[in-house]
């Protein structure tokens with residue numbers, strides 16, 4: 127039954143995912159979707175976006191596909207796949223947004239390369255993301271959040287909408303299974319959005335500083 131929402135040959139769709147969905151809508155990816163609550167509800171609310179959810183743990187993946195099957199969503203497909211191989215299944219610039227929700231924190235420092243926000247993974251995301259593509263990241267783990275901020279800054283990405291207590295922020299939010307569990311246990315939820323910057327944007331960000339007088343006038347509010 128799962129075959130209807132599970133893509134068995136993702137390599138064959140590289141560069142051509144929109145054809146699978148039979149439209150030219152934006153493509154959003156969730157990596158490590160777990161039991162799928164977030165991506166199923168997100169896809170239900172946004173029929174004009176195509177979603178692909180990746181999960182390497184089959185037990186969780188089966189539960190996610192069952193949720194999707196029940197709703198018959200034409201804009202959501204799942205992959206039994208490891209994120210390390212992302213560039214084998216998505217072409218350069220093919221993905222518009224990546225969601226990372228409650229990624230495993232791998233606490234020992236010697237295991238940091240396994241974290242899905244380690245620079246080695248950011249390099250993969252940088253390849254497959256479109257020009258100003260984004261990564262949206264949520265976690266209950268303060269250490270992983272700080273690590274992620276540092277890795278993303280080191281990569282030159284623009285970090286936006288940082289939230290240190292999502293559930294008390296009034297922001298619209300679709301909960302994941304882990305999110306519900308951890309927040310019930312009293313953990314705060316951290317969230318950020320990172321925007322990949324193309325060469326032109328990076329150049330503009332590095333224009334030479336103004337004169338001291340201009341900067342002072344700006345700080346006093348006398349110029350725009």
Ligand code: SAH
Pocket residue numbers: 157158159160161162180181182183186207208209210227228229230242302303304305
């Ligand atoms: N997003 C879900 C699950 C979080 S647990 C939720 O919030 O409820 C993290 C999930 O990421 C696990 O299910 C794990 O199997 C998956 N995962 C970790 N590393 C992965 C990788 N390299 N590729 C694919 N999935 C991965």
